[in-house]
Amino acid sequence: MGISSSVPKNDQSTTTTKKQIFILSGQSNMAGRGGVKNKHWDRIVPDDCKPDPSTIHRLNANLIWETAQEPLHADIDTRKTCGVGPGMSFANGVKDYIVGVIDLVPCAVGGTAIKEWAKGEKLYEDMIRRSKAAANSGGEIKAMIWYQGESDTSSKHVAESYKSNMENLIRNVRSDLGLPSLPIIQVAIASGTDAKLVEVVREAQKAIDLPNVVCVDAKGLELKEDNLHLTTTAQVQLGHMLADAYLAHFG
Incomplete structure (x- = not known):
């Protein structure tokens, strides 16, 4: 992974340091494929994604806090090569406007359909377990950032079920974390298997009718040659x- 520095828990637990926790979840575009070609990451890290050891941390696969740096999901989305995602540019984008340190909880796994994120499924339970571990170490979960849906564009039935499945996911996460008003920022997908079904899922994402749910649209951001994953530049923009x-x- 190339990550050697760690942030001891006691360094983050002083009474003067406020910890702001953000859950990063979904599938490959959240996990990050920016700069990945032929299963190799080019290791190019844009300035907006540079690590900030004093301010931005990540919870690794072993539930240990360490300096956050690209690729954020390398030990979470282990079946594929991870590169640049939106997490680091997000963290660097908010750090000057919120008080305290930023703790990222990467949970995204590439190629996963929303049914695999249903309550009781491994991905969902792992996300809840990791989120609770983050909160238990001291801090407040401020939002879940969700970018998923490309895998739900291969079937009309699945695409048409997306809205209800996503609303159930939001309700379950809020219930299991004991945060009934937890902010959710979801990304409306920009790509998928079937262009018509991409639009079905996008409309579902934009139609989620629950409080404290905001949709950010990825449509128009630059895609890689595979017409599925965002480029590094697009991930920074996102x-x-x-x-x-x-x-x-x-x-």
């Missing part, structure tokens, strides 16, 4: 869009 949405609605 991170800024997510930061702007958080600060405008919940900051």
Whole structure:
């Protein structure tokens, strides 16, 4: 992973340091494929994604806090090569406007359909377990950032079920974390298997009718040659869009 520095828990637990926790979840575009080609990451880290050891931390797969740096999901989305995602540019985008340190909880796994994030399924339970561990170490969960849906564009039935499945997911996360008003920032997908079904899922995402749910639209952001994953530049842009949405609605 190339991550050697760690942030001891006692360094983050002083009475003067406020910990702001953000859950990063979904599938490959959240996990990050920016700069990945032929299963290799080019290791190019844009300035907006640079680590900030004193301010931005991540919960690794072993539930230990460490300096957050790209690729954020390397030990979470282990079946694929991870690169740049939106998480670091988001964190760098909000750090000057909120008090305290930023603790990121990466949970995204590529190629996963929303049914795999249903309550009781491994991905969902892992996300809840990691989120609770983050909160138990001291801090407040401020939002869940969700970018998923490309895998639900292969079937008409699945695409048409997206809205109800996503609303159930939001209700379950809020209930299991004991945060009934937890802010949710979801990304409306920009790509998928079937263009018509991409629009079905996008409309579902934009139609979620629950309080404290904001939608950020990825449509128009640059895609890689595979026409599925965002480029590094697009991921940086998306991170800024997510930061702007958080600060405008919940900051």
